[in-house]
Amino acid sequence: MTQTEQPRAWWVTAALTLGLAVAYAVTGASGLELASQPGNVTAVWLPAGLALAALLKFGRTLWPGITLGSFACNVLVFPAPDGTLERALGSLAIALSSTTGLTLIAWLVERRGSRDALASPSDLLRFMGLSLVGCVVNACGGLLATAIFSQTPPGNWLNFWATWVLGDFAGVVVVTSLVLGEGSARPRRVVESLFVFALSLVLMQLVFGRPIPGVGGTSLPVSWTVMIGAVWAGARLGGRAVGVMSLMNFFLMSWATLSRIGPFGHFERHTALLLTDCVAVLGTTVGLLLVSSEARSRRNQEALELERRHLEEKVQERTAQLELSSDALLSEAEERGRLASHLIEAQKQEALGRLAGGVAHDFNNLLTVISAEAELLRRDKEHNHDVHDAAGAILAASHRAAELTRQLLAVARRQPTTPRYVELADTLAANRRLLRPLLPANITLEVQCDDDCGVSIDPTMLDQIVLNLALNARDAIQQRPGKVNIIGSKRTLGEQAAASVGLPPGRWVTLEVEDDGDGIPPEILDRIFEPFFTTKGDGRGTGLGLSTVWGIASQARGKVTVDSSSTGTRFTAWLPAAERPSTPIKASAAPAFIDGRPSVILVVEDEPLVRRTVVLTLERAGHQVLTAADGDEALAVLEIGAAQVHLVLTDVVMPRRGGVELAREVRARWQKPVIFMSGFHERQSELTDELVLGKPFSTDQLLAAVSQALRTAT
Structure with a gap:
């Protein structure tokens, strides 16, 4: 049930008000054909339901239509002489009480009720309770107007008042069920609907179509059978079908009762109408309760379905997140595995590098001695041809060993490069x-x-x-x-x-x-x-x-x-890829043996065999040689006779003070040229711009480096 109170033009409101007045008067005049005299009360007052439906549908601003329609309807039948002031005042009082009661129902429903009275049994019962309050107000006003202005008051005022209340209430229930039933309509079942309609007519004919004398308390239970159609409609056909069945039953039961036939025909007239209202209202209520229960069940199912879809969406979303997380974890695991393999590879390279460096350093020292001694043997003319051949074989083997050493350093990525x-x-x-x-x-x-x-x-x-x-x-x-x-x-x-x-x-x-x-x-x-x-x-x-x-x-x-x-x-x-340099690089000349003038050379080498071989080679070339076993000993020699020393030839790796630190001191204090001898060194990158003799070196390479350094110094 929805209420529309949107702003609209005045003429629209006026037209709706006039239409409500006409509809109220017409349905009221039709209903009065079944009215009970005196008092003009009926078992079902349809104008009440029609007026309440209009107020709920279009707003309470239509209340003047209720007053006009009710006055027009009652002024024709009010129990007072025609043209008298009592008839006019009594009709106006009833019109105002009807307007007040129905407007009160609309106001209470808007404030306390549900916008869909058939949404659940509790909503339906709340709507019916609020409607009953308004019907009581309406009946009280009508009773007071009748008591004051009517010339033929009813005999039983309590039955008169109760019939008025239930008549208005029955009209509200029946008509609003037709209006409210639209929202709870079910799939069309034409054959079943025709069957239920026919069944209701048959039952009505059997129960209310002939005189049935009352026997004790059997009249009321028998009358309930005619409401089977309304209950069936509530269980199977929807709220609108309940309204149709109830409306038919109301009219037929009221006609039969006023005609003194059926189970209530022998009762006093107001009592008979009161019993008719009770049966019809309760039957309609049961049917509407079934409709509202089904509506609540359907709404719960829709809510469950919506929740299920929402849950599925959440599950899908969560699954997608988990898949993303899984992919991220898998990617992270793969990345960690890759980094771990790189770390292992780096550790292997580091271990191999240390191994290769240590082997290269010691092995190159030995190869330097072997190759130098072999060259000395081959140059010595005093030995025979066999000795010279053996010296050549030793040199070839030392060169092959030096190549293997270079390969080891290359594998470890520690080979000295230029x-x-x-x-x-x-x-x-x-x-x-x-x-x-x-x-x-x-x-x-x-x-x-x-x-x-x-x-x-x-x-x-x-x-x-x-x-x-x-x-x-x-x-x-x-x-x-x-x-x-x-x-x-x-x-x-x-x-x-x-x-x-x-x-x-x-x-x-x-x-x-x-x-x-x-x-x-x-x-x-x-x-x-x-x-x-x-x-x-x-x-x-x-x-x-x-x-x-x-x-x-x-x-x-x-x-x-x-x-x-x-x-x-x-x-x-x-x-x-590298860019071509702007100036061409001059090819270095092949090293040549230069005797040079006699010079004093300080040889710093911790390996005695290498030191002896280098000293012997330099002395045979005419140079004077001083020796030291490490950097500290070399500094002590220079402290005494640095002026006589022309060149320092030093190993890189030595105990106490190494060659790099020694060269730094020599250049800072005495500005002497330095040649490095290196098989391998962890700090090889520090020797990039230095003159370095890579071990093992030949006699010619040693003497050429010495000559180059001496020429540069002079």
């Missing part, structure tokens, strides 16, 4: 001439490279990458005919492409080495870059080739990727 701009095309052209003799005749070698593929790297390291990858491709092809392709190209990687490779976006130079061998088994693909891992067997591999390539690329801030299948393998070394 990066400079290198054109990949020039490197590949030079290596093609070197590689061709290393590849058997059954392997075809093809080399191609884009222009302007410049990188910043130590040239010897780039040569090492090319050589190791090419020899790895050769071993993959073995004895059958095959092909090795070496391709250099330049690429620009965007965000997505760079992420797929695992590199920062930007310009890159790639060195690809392809072969058509048998490929790498998938189960070992993740291990091929591990140091000392090899599948060649029979002592044919050290397991450092691919590890060296990986270490060099990583040290150059690049990466190595591999794609392998049963038809071949492609290794790709990614190196950062």
Whole structure:
């Protein structure tokens, strides 16, 4: 039930008021045909229900229509002489009491009632209770007007008043059920509706269609059977059907009762109408209670369905959040796994680096002694040819051992480097001439490279990458005919492409080495870059080739990727692209042996064998040599005779004071040139701009470095 009190034009309100007055008067005149005399009361007063429905539907501003309609209706039948003042005043008093009672009901429903009286049984009972209050007010006013102005008062005032109350109340219940029933309409059941209507007519004919003398208390129970149709309608057909059945029953029961037939025909007239109202009102109430119960059940089901959908949406939303959280957790787990693997790899590299550094330092000291002594033997003309050959073999072995040491440092990414701009095309052209003799005749070698593929790297390291990858491709092809392709190209990687490779976006130079061998088994693909891992067997591999390539690329801030299948393998070394320098780099001249003038050189070396070999080499070249076993001892020598010393030749790693700290003191206090001898040092990056002799070094390299330093100093 809704109330519409929206602002509207005055003429609309006037038209509605006039329409209500006419409708009230017409329905009232029809209802008075079944009125009981004296007093003009009926079993059902439809104008009351019609007026209340109008007030609830269109607003209480229509109350003048109730007054006009009620006055017009009552002035014709009020029990007073025609044209007398009593008839006019009595009709006006009844009209005002009807207006007051119905307006009071509308006001109470708006304030205390529900906007949908059939929403639940409690809402229905509240609406009926409030309506009964207004009907009591209306009946009291009518009773007072009749008592004052009527010339033929009723015999039983209590029955008269009760019949008036129930008549108005019955009209309210029946008409409002027709109006309110619209909101609770059910699916149409035409056949069932016709059956119920016919059943009601049959029952009405059986119960109220013939005289039934009252026998004790049997009249009232028998009369209840005629309300089966209203109850059935409430259970199956909806509120509007209840209103139709109740309206039909009211009229037929009232007609039969006033005609002195049916179960109430033998009662006093007001008592008979009162009993008729009781049966009809209670039957209608039961039907409407069934309708309101079904409405509440349907609303609860809709609420449950809405809650279920809301819950499903929440579940779906929560599921989506959980999926996102799960994806985030999975991504985080993958990221942690990746970081953990990187950490493990870094720890492995750190451990390998420390191992390689320690081995390189000690091993290079030994190799320095071995190679220097072998050179001295080979230069000594007093020995025979066999001794010279043995010295050459020792030198070759020491060079091979030095190469292995460099590979260890490259794997650990700790190899001393001197990066400079290198054109990949020039490197590949030079290596093609070197590689061709290393590849058997059954392997075809093809080399191609884009222009302007410049990188910043130590040239010897780039040569090492090319050589190791090419020899790895050769071993993959073995004895059958095959092909090795070496391709250099330049690429620009965007965000997505760079992420797929695992590199920062930007310009890159790639060195690809392809072969058509048998490929790498998938189960070992993740291990091929591990140091000392090899599948060649029979002592044919050290397991450092691919590890060296990986270490060099990583040290150059690049990466190595591999794609392998049963038809071949492609290794790709990614190196950062470099800009060509504005001025060409002059190629350094090959070291030459220069005797130089006799000079005093301070040799600082903690290894006695290395110190002896260096001293012997320098003395044979005509230099005077002072020695010290560490930095502190060297400073003590310089404190005494720094003026006679022309050059300091120092190792890097020594006990107490190392070579870097010693050089800092020497330059600050005496401005002497310094040459470093280093097999490996943790602080190798600090020697970038220094003159460094990498151990093991040859006699010629030592003397050339000394001559260069002395010439620069003078």
